[in-house]
Amino acid sequence: MSLNWKEINLILEELDLPGAQIQGAIQSAFDVIGLRVHNRGVTRQLLIALTPGACRIHETFRPLPKSEKPLRFAQFLKSRIVNGWITEAVQLGDNRIIRLLVSRGENQYRLYIRLWSNAANCIVTDENGIVLDAMRRQPKKGEITGGHYMPEGKSRNTEKSSEYEVRELPGGDSFNAKIDAFYTEKGGALSLEALREQAKQNCEGSMGRLQAALDRLRAKEAAFASADRLREYGDIILANITAIKPGDTWLEAEGTGGKIRIQLNPDKSPPEQAKVYYEKYSKAKKGITDLRAEIAAGERELDAVEKRLAMLLTEENPLVLAKLLAKSQSGKPKPAAGSDNKRRAIRRWPGLTFKRGEWIIMVGRDAGENDELLRRHVKGNDLWLHARDFPGSHVFIRQRTGKTVPLDILLDAGNLALFYSKGRNNGEGDLFYTPVKYLRRAKNGPKGLATRRWRVIPTQEKNLHIKFDEKRLKDLESCKE
Numbered sequence: 386m387s388l389n390w391k392e393i394n395l396i397l398e399e400l401d402l403p404g405a406q407i408q409g410a411i412q413s414a415f416d417v418i419g420l421r422v423h424n425r426g427v428t429r430q431l432l433i434a435l436t437p438g439a440c441r442i443h444e445t446f447r448p449l450p451k452s453e454k455p456l457r458f459a460q461f462l463k464s465r466i467v468n469g470w471i472t473e474a475v476q477l478g479d480n481r482i483i484r485l486l487v488s489r490g491e492n493q494y495r496l497y498i499r500l501w502s503n504a505a506n507c508i509v510t511d512e513n514g515i516v517l518d519a520m521r522r523q524p525k526k527g528e529i530t531g532g533h534y535m536p537e538g539k540s541r542n543t544e545k546s547s548e549y550e551v552r553e554l555p556g557g558d559s560f561n562a563k564i565d566a567f568y569t570e571k572g573g574a575l576s577l578e579a580l581r582e583q584a585k586q587n588c589e590g591s592m593g594r595l596q597a598a599l600d601r602l603r604a605k606e607a608a609f610a611s612a613d614r615l616r617e618y619g620d621i622i623l624a625n626i627t628a629i630k631p632g633d634t635w636l637e638a639e640g641t642g643g644k645i646r647i648q649l650n651p652d653k654s655p656p657e658q659a660k661v662y663y664e665k666y667s668k669a670k671k672g673i674t675d676l677r678a679e680i681a682a683g684e685r686e687l688d689a690v691e692k693r694l695a696m697l698l699t700e701e702n703p704l705v706l707a708k709l710l711a712k713s714q715s716g717k718p719k720p721a722a723g724s725d726n727k728r729r730a731i732r733r734w735p736g737l738t739f740k741r742g743e744w745i746i747m748v749g750r751d752a753g754e755n756d757e758l759l760r761r762h763v764k765g766n767d768l769w770l771h772a773r774d775f776p777g778s779h780v781f782i783r784q785r786t787g788k789t790v791p792l793d794i795l796l797d798a799g800n801l802a803l804f805y806s807k808g809r810n811n812g813e814g815d816l817f818y819t820p821v822k823y824l825r826r827a828k829n830g831p832k833g834l835a836t837r838r839w840r841v842i843p844t845q846e847k848n849l850h851i852k853f854d855e856k857r858l859k860d861l862e863s864c865k866e
Contacts, residue, residue, distance in 0.1 A: 387440040389549035390479040402474035411449045412459030419449035435505035444561040450708045458520045580706045588694035595687045606676045612669035618647050619662035626655045734762040738866035744794045745783040755779040765822030770802040773815040777806025799851040819846040
């Protein structure tokens with residue numbers, strides 16, 4: 386809960402702020418301000434928190450972290466009241482509004498600190514009540530530069546306020562110390578308990594997604610583990626050409642482990658059928674190499690998130706912990722600056738990724754990856770492409786702010802969409818494309834399918850006819866991430 390008016394009076398009495406010089410101002414977050422004050426040879430850190438349910442002012446005995454970038458209100462305070470002298474520090478009746486009168490040179494300022502849970506604010510005015518700036522700018526209330534704020538004389542109902550008492554809290558020699566310890570542990574959104582729970586939710590969510598992705602990759606790895614058997618099928622077919630008759634759908638022959646049955650395509654000759662198995666073998670061997678690289682990267686990322694969670698849970702300063710969480714809400718560690726391989730070290734999405742200059746093209750290789758990309762990794766203005774009338778991959782072009790997709794990038798994505806579809810053997814085909822925001826899901830459809838049989842249905846789509854460009858596809862292969 387927030388401080389009551391009697392607790393505020395006790396805190397101000399202990400702080401003895403009149404005569405103190407304000408030597409610094411730090412804004413750790415949008416609702417947390419720290420003032421460094423010096424009085425009679427003693428320097429204190431004064432914490433002002435506007436956090437709902439934990440509005441307060443008191444001395445803090447923990448370091449106040451700086452924000453990643455300078456925040457507006459702290460910069461304003463530095464320009465007006467830092468190096469000024471506090472001539473008065475009082476609560477206005479029982480209103481839970483504190484008024485600090487600050488003198489700096491010839492200028493006189495009023496810093497009002499309103500500790501109301503649902504309407505907390507810090508407002509700086511001149512002597513006439515003209516607002517110079519506010520921590521939370523609220524034009525409708527006049528709490529904005531040029532507005533008017535002078536709460537003196539507006540007393541609240543004191544019948545209920547008389548019921549409040551100073552809480553009995555453990556620890557500390559002063560009430561300021563007790564309050565600092567209490568809010569560190571129990572201070573609502575800024576308490577260690579709440580922040581650690583948030584850290585767990587963020588990191589465990591990321592860990593769950595990473596573990597699920599690793600499970601899918603390992604399942605594919607197991608499926609590719611039989612790649613050598615595909616090559617053996619090709620060898621056996623060539624060794625038994627004379628035994629295969631036109632129209633045969635199966636071949637029974639001796640294999641490494643005894644008799645085996647190999648499925649045949651009756652429309653293909655034995656050499657063509659052997660070639661099919663050799664191609665499957667080559668693709669599987671290449672696929673398993675890529676999969677193992679992805680698995681290793683995923684394991685490294687999972688380990689990094691686990692270490693990050695352990696680090697967050699050992700942090701004792703709630704303001705530092707809040708800053709760390711704000712810096713990376715997902716709990717995902719950022720790659721080291723200047724690392725040339727940072728994009729390869731941590732995959733940000735499933736499937737294949739191609740980078741052409743500043744443009745990124747993503748390809749889902751199966752129904753699961755198509756669905757994962759759609760659900761979690763693309764935004765409304767990203768461009769979606771798919772082969773018309775053929776099952777195949779979803780291909781996405783990531784939108785760049787203020788940029789139109791160049792024709793060259795559209796043709797790259799179109800070639801990939803056709804190549805990774807059942808229409809690739811035709812050498813050409815029709816595609817449709819539309820921004821992701823114009824896709825809608827088909828009810829009760831299977832994963833990854835589109836149009837009449839597919840999971841998503843495009844609207845406002847445009848048509849594109851693609852003829853395979855072998856040179857373009859080879860260039861794209863070199864751009865694969």
